[in-house]
Amino acid sequence: MMKFGGWGDPGKAYDLSHRPNLWPFVRAQSGLGDQIIAPSRRAAEMTVPAPRLDAGFMDAVTAALGAAHVSTATEARLLHTYGKSYRDLLRARTGTPARSPDAVLFPANRSEVEAILRAAVQYGVQVVPFGGGTNICGGVEPDPTRPGMCVTVSLRRMKRVLVLDRVARTARIEAGALGPELEAELNARGFSLGHFPDSFEFSTLGGWLATRSAGMQSDAYGKIEDMVVSLTLCTPGGTLVTSNVPRSATGPDLSQIAVGSEGTLGLITEAVMRVHPLGEREYRGILVPGFDQGINLVRELTHRGALPTTTRLSNQQETALGFAMKPKSHGAGAFAAKAFKAYLRHVKRFPFDNACLMIVGFEAATHRELAEKRRRTLAICREFGAVNLGTSVGASWFAGKYDYPYLRDVVMDRGGMVDVVETAATWDVLPGLYHELKAALHAHLRRGEFPGYVGCHLSHSYPAGACLYFTFAALAEVGRQLPQYIEAKKLIFELLLKHGATLTHHHAVGYELLPWMSRHLGETGLQMLRGLKHSVDPQNLCNPGKLIPGLTPAQDLYFPPAT
């Protein structure tokens, strides 16, 4: 399990000591001091109300799973209370309680999951699925407005790769497998799933599917919904096993209904996923003359079929943060970097003021194929005045790619507010949306001389458009951290709706996006989701209060109508 009130490995923290430029950069943006003023509570310091246990339900699940896999321990309940959103961490830091599950269940297989659901139906028990707990939209938090018992079902015991089919290039994998677990098993047999989201180390296949996750290599392998061939979804109304075929015309795509259902229809217990053989890999840094030019460049790469495996274009602020995070370099390396920069500035007249770093990653079966892909991509980069910085920048980004979430804890410890938002839109919409959202966030975050930090990168590109991923930070307003956060959310989602962008490209809805869902999907779309829900879960037992507005009053609790 991850830290209770922060990100990741309890034994690991983001190390500031050898990054002399980082805190001065953060301070200049936000005015944030470097003293720890808002540490997280530990789970052991927290109390939870006594569990509301339904004896009939407990007997049934204990009989099905064995007593060792049914926990009512305070620590287990606390560790399955929150996800990892800013709101979640704020509450963990301040000791603000939320509705903890009354018990945590650890089934070993599909039939145990089905037994849990049967008992839930019989005794009217709320069921919240739990993978790795990395969700940042409230997706794993019990609905506090629903009376009666609540259990969280952790799939962490279901983590095997059941079948690897080398001919079809698919793997049948249990939904509770963490990223590193399933990659280790696949890698040992020469394959990879190719799905590496920021949360990779702590999130599970089932969580990725339930939330429509995207990994860093999505430009080549797609989002998780593009990788899934078939899946098993256990619902209170029975178990759905979708056809294990590459495409079908037998009605609406049921796999694409289960994917993104966020536990509201039931629990995904396993899936058949496309896998690909391990091969060569290379990451590079590219310096692009500006963010708008970069958007055009990535669009061109997409349309000319020259998109790398990974393409991540940072705006100026995120580029500056990236350079500020670098350990101090010395000697020949530092000298060479300086000389190269001087050459670009004076000889090539490269416009450093707007320069943006773009990370490109190439994967291919053979070195020759990789070289061919690299050649095509770099040729188009040159057409756009972009400069190849070589593989050391790429390797350094690759090595630290899972560290960003740890940095959030450092900032929050010191009294900072930091959050992310991501969206997708068509190419014609992206530049205007970017500039307007960045300006609006700065206007919201600015405090005197401190403009606030608004980093952004474009990643996950498609022929019709791409994803924009914003990270924003400022000094938290003591005493009104939550209103400050909700105000930022409102500002952001109103702008996304105005531009016709989606509310989320890969983080899901949970309860955090509920207030905007009816305008985003429309009343008919919501009716269809409610019809689906009702068809398999008429008692609204499965993850109530998430995804679909209007089924419980939970939304009003999190977004009081007054604010």
Added chain:
Amino acid sequence: MMKFGGWGDPGKAYDLSHRPNLWPFVRAQSGLGDQIIAPSRRAAEMTVPAPRLDAGFMDAVTAALGAAHVSTATEARLLHTYGKSYRDLLRARTGTPARSPDAVLFPANRSEVEAILRAAVQYGVQVVPFGGGTNICGGVEPDPTRPGMCVTVSLRRMKRVLVLDRVARTARIEAGALGPELEAELNARGFSLGHFPDSFEFSTLGGWLATRSAGMQSDAYGKIEDMVVSLTLCTPGGTLVTSNVPRSATGPDLSQIAVGSEGTLGLITEAVMRVHPLGEREYRGILVPGFDQGINLVRELTHRGALPTTTRLSNQQETALGFAMKPKSHGAGAFAAKAFKAYLRHVKRFPFDNACLMIVGFEAATHRELAEKRRRTLAICREFGAVNLGTSVGASWFAGKYDYPYLRDVVMDRGGMVDVVETAATWDVLPGLYHELKAALHAHLRRGEFPGYVGCHLSHSYPAGACLYFTFAALAEVGRQLPQYIEAKKLIFELLLKHGATLTHHHAVGYELLPWMSRHLGETGLQMLRGLKHSVDPQNLCNPGKLIPGLTPAQDLYFPPAT
């Protein structure tokens, strides 16, 4: 409109006169004579019962659409009675009636469609959407078991390309546009949708979306569900407009629910589709040593990222049919072909007995890119012992690619039974499925010395698998044509279920596949479809008796429990 009792342009027929080898080939397979013994009735010879008109409904739709766009004429009603399945054509030939719509409506825009649906809800009128009428699974036939009035809604007046977005490379197109109509508009602006199903000349965008259609270039551009960015679906419960974004994580994919809904949720009125610029094009014939080797070859092309834009591998029988269809060649061309064949046989020891023709098509923005794609594909073909026959075979296939359905009429005119079935499965399943289904069909079709014709091609390939498309023909059993056809269908679908293949890759369900749907999707999957249906069409007005079994008794009418 197409012919009443046959395929395509009423002024066009398949010309046997310059194809001296074709009928001997057909006769050798089936024993079929060359005299016309079972011609189709013409619509003018048929009668239909007087329409059951609901006065309130007629007033409402006449007010909304104008009297000129509301037809109760016998011919219009007859021409919107059937699709183009073997069963449909049989009934047209024998003058067997079916339930004709009581009126045919021709709305001009979304708000007129919405007005029709409002009136349908008010007066309880059955609504059947109609695009081009090429459907071969009973998808456009009114449900004869539903009492009360039935209207067919033809979208043929809604055929404009509304917006072409060159930046996002998308086009907003009205659903009633026929293939040639929308391609003409897009081509004039330098773009193409890239969707060319066999029915292209007579089918519409809305029909493609409602049935999950696949075009011949799907290896590059995907099936229709891969091309759609967003769409508008008018339902009795309101209109759904899905987000115009490349990807989203806001719950289940509502576009992928509308796609494949076969009119049961309402009418798709327009969609935003990915388009791509026109470029270079080249088709080639490849001779492959055998069908199983060909499957391995196509799989390898897919896995090594060298799949052409079109890949269509015919089995031996379909290859033989293709050569039998060729006009007689003379002079230097015929001599060169003979010499080449002799060279392959004697020098290269090519195994002609099992030879299979594979058509490969390449499309690319520039000639250089096309050459590079061709080089990669042909290199892998050579590894598998396949021989490049050059572009004339490809060009000849390309020129005649829409003629196959016309050949069916010729065969049926002469007392033949001919039908198609297509499926998709993972690569590991395909060879066994192919051999077992082919053998079973031959066992079913054989009559004495005549083995029956079982052609098959593999097309539409994906990393996990591909589509198999069978065409089978034999002498029709006079007096029991329909039982003979239903027996073949039963045999086929039982085998598809046994192998875990899908019941259809791109022809949809209609009522033809209903008896197998509950085993294919499972009871929970059907429950979800029924829940969706109920959420927007609780009165079951929209295309009742299609896709979802158990909502009307129509299924028992078409597949009497006794047979």
